[in-house]
Each structure stands twice: as structure tokens, then as C-alpha cells.
Amino acid sequence: xxxxxxxxxxxxxxxxxxxxxxxxxxxxVAANFHFGTPWSDLVALFIALSKAALVVAFFMHVKGxxxxxxxxxxxxxxxxxxxxxxxxxxxxxxxxTYVDAPRM
Amino acid sequence: MADAHAHAPGLAHHFESYEQQKESAxxxxxxxxxxxxxxxxxxxxxxxVYRVLYPHxxxxxxxxxxxxxxxxxxxxxxxxxxxxxxxxxxxxxxxxKMIVLGLLGTLLFGGIFLGVKVFEYGSxxxxxxxxxxYFEWHGDPSVGRxxxxxxxxxxxxxxxHALHMVIGMGIMLVMLPLAWxxxxxxxxxxxxxxxxxxxxxxxxxxxxLFPFLYLIGLSGGSSH
Numbered sequence: 308x309x310x311x312x313x314x315x316x317x318x319x320x321x322x323x324x325x326x327x328x329x330x331x332x333x334x335x336v337a338a339n340f341h342f343g344t345p346w347s348d349l350v351a352l353f354i355a356l357s358k359a360a361l362v363v364a365f366f367m368h369v370k371g372x373x374x375x376x377x378x379x380x381x382x383x384x385x386x387x388x389x390x391x392x393x394x395x396x397x398x399x400x401x402x403x404t405y406v407d408a409p410r411m
Numbered sequence: 412m413a414d415a416h417a418h419a420p421g422l423a424h425h426f427e428s429y430e431q432q433k434e435s436a437x438x439x440x441x442x443x444x445x446x447x448x449x450x451x452x453x454x455x456x457x458x459x460v461y462r463v464l465y466p467h468x469x470x471x472x473x474x475x476x477x478x479x480x481x482x483x484x485x486x487x488x489x490x491x492x493x494x495x496x497x498x499x500x501x502x503x504x505x506x507x508k509m510i511v512l513g514l515l516g517t518l519l520f521g522g523i524f525l526g527v528k529v530f531e532y533g534s535x536x537x538x539x540x541x542x543x544x545y546f547e548w549h550g551d552p553s554v555g556r557x558x559x560x561x562x563x564x565x566x567x568x569x570x571x572h573a574l575h576m577v578i579g580m581g582i583m584l585v586m587l588p589l590a591w592x593x594x595x596x597x598x599x600x601x602x603x604x605x606x607x608x609x610x611x612x613x614x615x616x617x618x619x620l621f622p623f624l625y626l627i628g629l630s631g632g633s634s635h
Contacts, residue, residue: 316500324493331485331621335478338626344466347630351622359615366496366611368604376437383445387452394456398463 323365330358421599429598436601440608451616454568458623461560468554472561473628475540475550477531481625484527485617491520492614498590499607502600510590510603514583517610521580528573535562542566565624572620575613582606 334354342350364370369380419429426432462469498513532541539547542563548556586606589595595603 320493320496320500324489327489327492328486331482331489334622335482335626338478338622338629341630348623348627351626351630355619355622358618362492362611362615362618366492367608372437373434375434376441379438379441379445383441383448386445387448387455390449390452390456391459394459395463398460 319365323361326361327358330354330361419598421596432599433601436605437608440605444608444612447612451571454564454571455619458564458568461557461564465554465557465560468557469561470628471551471554472558472565473624473626475535475538475562476565476625476628478625478629480527480531481621484524485621487520487524487527488614488617491517491524492611494520495607495610499600499604502590502595502603503597505595505597507590507593507595510595511587514587514590518580518583521576521583525573525576525580528569532566535566568620568624572613572616575616579606579610579613582609 334351337350337354338347341347363380369377422429422432426435494513494516496513498510498517501507501509501511501513535541536545539545539549540562542559546556546559546562548554548558550558583606586603590603
């Protein structure tokens, strides 16, 4: 295998690592902005999802894998989304919202 | 069939081809990881519910964590994911030294991460922030014992994450001598690549833990 081929194998992984490190800086910087509730959390969630997508697609080689593997990946992702959505449909929509209890 | 397999080292007799063997291995691994997502989602949903119920206590509790340590550990864990990729790349090319170096790098960064975690846990113990009878709160007086819930979740989630890393590092210690003896070939290195999937998954869990445990106190204003 030639030097060029070795180089081309390494390069995309290095680029993904750099992107992940940059996004780590971005999430820390974004945390210092006061976007308010729930926007700060949604921004942090979006950045974390982007980082996770990069790891899954490139480090875990799901990009370019078979449809069967992608189906198994989405099973987990959709499962947790349903879990969160149904939980929030209760706790985030209660009329009586809890305030922090007084010191006991 | 028997003849074909005699010329195919590393191909189990119940598979037609290397491709089929690989697909089976990775499908099984991804189903295991889907189960792992469900396992961690219980912890994350618990966090979500109590965060919604006690938003202020969570922001106050988060400020007791040092986000700089969390950020440094995030970088360490991302580097360990990269060295894991190196090990898998080495396995694909049948370069056993590259597998060994990749695994050693992953063990090194994993070890640094856990060492930092031990230091962090020790500091929380000294400040009486470990939930239980020893817990004492001397911070913001506007929050009561519900801040203890934040620390229960902090220790539960990071502890379960750290346990996954300890298990992963144990498996890597078993893999090292096997890799050195050349067990894995370009045709069959499914164990290395499957283990890589596990390690990257553990990295992804931390990608979500870092902002939602360490950073929420920075952005949430001091007001209620």
C-alpha cells in the first residue's frame, strides 16, 4: 500500500476528530450565552446530537453500511425519542408546576 | 462447502461468506447497543423528570461541578475514540502493531479519564456532596434537599458511564496479547471492530452527560 493510500485512510478520521473538538468548544461557548429556558438546553442538545451523529456515521462506520444495520441503529434512536416524548407530554404539560421546595 | 471453508481461515462453518459473518456480527452488536441506549435512557429520563420539577436546584447543583475538568475529560475521551479508530484501521490492514498501539492509546486515555473522575469524586466527598447521611448543603440557601437529587443523578449517571469504561478497559487488556499474536486478520477482525462500536457508544453517552451535568449552571441565569 502506498504512502498516499495510507494518508487518505487517516485523513477523514482526523477531520472528524477536529470537528468533534471544535464542537466541544462551541458547546462551552454557547453555555455562556443566556438564551433562556428552554433554548439553552435545546442548543446544547443540538450540538450533542451533531457530535453523536459524527461519531455514529464515521467512527462507527454506519455511513456506507447496509440498510439492515441502519435499521438497527434507528431502532435505538427512535426508541429513546418515544421514551422522552411520552414522558415530557406528562411532566412538561402539568398545569400545577412544582416550585423548588423550601429548605427542610 | 467444506472445501471452500478449508481455504477460508477465520470463517465460521455456519456462515456462507466473510461478508455474511461480518454483517451478522455487527447486527448483533447494534442490537446490543440499542439495548444499551434503552438502559441509559432510564437514567436520562429520570434526569429529565427531576430537572423539570426542580430546575433551580439543578442549576445550583451543576455549579458545584468544575466544567473545566468536564471539558478536559471530554477531549480525553474523544482522543480515546480516535485511538480506537486507529486500532480498527490496523485490524483492517492486518497490521498487528497498529492494533496494539491503538489499544494502548485507548487504554491510556481511558485511564486518564477515570483518574480524573476519581479525583472529582474525592473532591465531592470532601465537600459533603455525596448523597446519603453524609450529605450537607452549605450553598445557595434557596434550595433544600432537592439539590441532593442532582448529585444522586450525577453519581448514578457518571458512575454507570465509568463502569462501562472499566469493563471496556478490562476487555482491551484481554485483547492486547491476542492482537500481538496476530489473531485478527483483514478478513476477520469483527471482534476489534465490534468492540470499537462499544467504546464509541460509551463516548457518545459522555457527549450528552457533559453539557447536561457540567454546563447547565453556566447558561441558566441566577434568577428563578
